[in-house]
Amino acid sequence: xxxxxxxxGPGRSRRAALPYVLLLPGxxxxxxxxxxxxxxQVVLSMQEYGLAQQFGxxxxxxxxxxxxxxxxxxxxxxxxxxxxxFCLVCAGVTMAIGMGLALAMRLMSRPVRxxxxxxxxxxxxxxxxxxxxxxxxxxxxxxxxxxxxxSHGGLGFEGHSWLLEPLSFFFVxxxxxxxxxxxxVAFTIYAGLTQLPGEIIEAAEVxxxxxxxxxxxxIVPMTRPVLLIVGLLQVIWDLRVFTQIYVLQKAGGVTRETxxxxxxxxxxxxxEGNFGVASAVAVFMLALTxxxxxxxxxxxxxxxxx
Numbered sequence: 001x002x003x004x005x006x007x008x009g010p011g012r013s014r015r016a017a018l019p020y021v022l023l024l025p026g027x028x029x030x031x032x033x034x035x036x037x038x039x040x041q042v043v044l045s046m047q048e049y050g051l052a053q054q055f056g057x058x059x060x061x062x063x064x065x066x067x068x069x070x071x072x073x074x075x076x077x078x079x080x081x082x083x084x085x086f087c088l089v090c091a092g093v094t095m096a097i098g099m100g101l102a103l104a105m106r107l108m109s110r111p112v113r114x115x116x117x118x119x120x121x122x123x124x125x126x127x128x129x130x131x132x133x134x135x136x137x138x139x140x141x142x143x144x145x146x147x148x149x150x151s152h153g154g155l156g157f158e159g160h161s162w163l164l165e166p167l168s169f170f171f172v173x174x175x176x177x178x179x180x181x182x183x184x185v186a187f188t189i190y191a192g193l194t195q196l197p198g199e200i201i202e203a204a205e206v207x208x209x210x211x212x213x214x215x216x217x218x219i220v221p222m223t224r225p226v227l228l229i230v231g232l233l234q235v236i237w238d239l240r241v242f243t244q245i246y247v248l249q250k251a252g253g254v255t256r257e258t259x260x261x262x263x264x265x266x267x268x269x270x271x272e273g274n275f276g277v278a279s280a281v282a283v284f285m286l287a288l289t290x291x292x293x294x295x296x297x298x299x300x301x302x303x304x305x306x
C-alpha cells in the first residue's frame with residue numbers, strides 16, 4: 001500500500017500564524033510601555049543623578065557604585081527584612097481570611113451572600129486615601145473607637161498612640177493592607193470554587209470525609225492554580241506597598257523606624273534628590289520580588305507540565 005504524505009498548504013500556514021500576528025500589536029505596545037521604563041531605570045541606577053542633573057547638568061557615570069553603596073548600607077538591609085516580614089505576614093493573613101470568606105459564601109443563602117459580596121465590593125472600591133482617613137480616625141489616640149473599646153474593656157489603652165510605636169504602627173498598617181486585599185482574594189477564590197464539580201465533593205462526603213478532610217484533600221488541590229496565582233499577586237502587591245505606609249507616616253509615624261522599600265525609594269529620590277541611588281534600590285527591589293515569587297511561578301509551571 002502506497003503511503004501518502006499530507007503537506008500543509010499556504011492557507012493552513014497562514015491560519016497557524018494568524019494568532020501570533022494578532023498578538024503582535026499588543027506585544028509591541030507592552031514592550032514599549034514596560035521595556036523603556038525598565039531600561040531607563042537600569043541606566044539611571046548606574047549614574048550619579050541628583051538635583052543638578054534636573055537643571056541640565058549631564059549625569060556622571062557611576063557604574064556599579066550605586067549598587068555597592070546600597071549593598072553596604074546597614075539601614076537598607078533593615079528596611080529589606082522589615083519589608084519582607086511585613087509582606088509575608090500581610091499576604092498570609094489576607095489569603096487565610098479571603099479563603100475563609102470564599103468557603104463561607106458557598107454555604108450562605110443567596111440574599112446573605114449578595115449582602116456580603118456587596119460589602120466586600122464597596123470595601124474594595126473605596127479610594128485608598130478615603131479608607132486611610134477612616135482608619136486613622138478609628139485608631140486616633142483621643143477620639144478613636146478602638147481605644148475607647150479597649151479602654152472600656154479594661155485593657156488600659158486610653159490615649160494610646162498607635163502610630164508612634166513601630167510595632168503598633170505596623171499593626172495598623174497591616175490591618176489596612178489586609179482589609180483592602182481580602183475582597184479580591186475572596187472574590188477570586190469564590191469564583192474558582194464555583195467551578196468545582198459538586199459530584200466530587202458529594203462523593204467525598206458520602207465516603208465519610210469530614211469538612212477538614214474535604215478541604216485538604218479535595219477543595220485545595222482542585223483550586224491550587226487559583227490559589228497560586230492569587231498568592232503570587234498578593235506577595236507582589238504587599239512587597240511594594242507605599243500609599244498606606246506613607247500616609248500613616250505623615251499622620252504620626254516615625255519615618256526612619258517605619259520605612260519600607262517603597263517609602264525608602266521615594267524618600268531617597270524625591271526627598272533627598274538622589275535619583276541614582278533610588279533607582280538602584282528599585283532595581284534591587286525588582287530582583288527581590290522575583291526571588292520571592294519564583295517558588296510560586298515554579299509551582300505553577302510544574303502544575304502545567306503535569
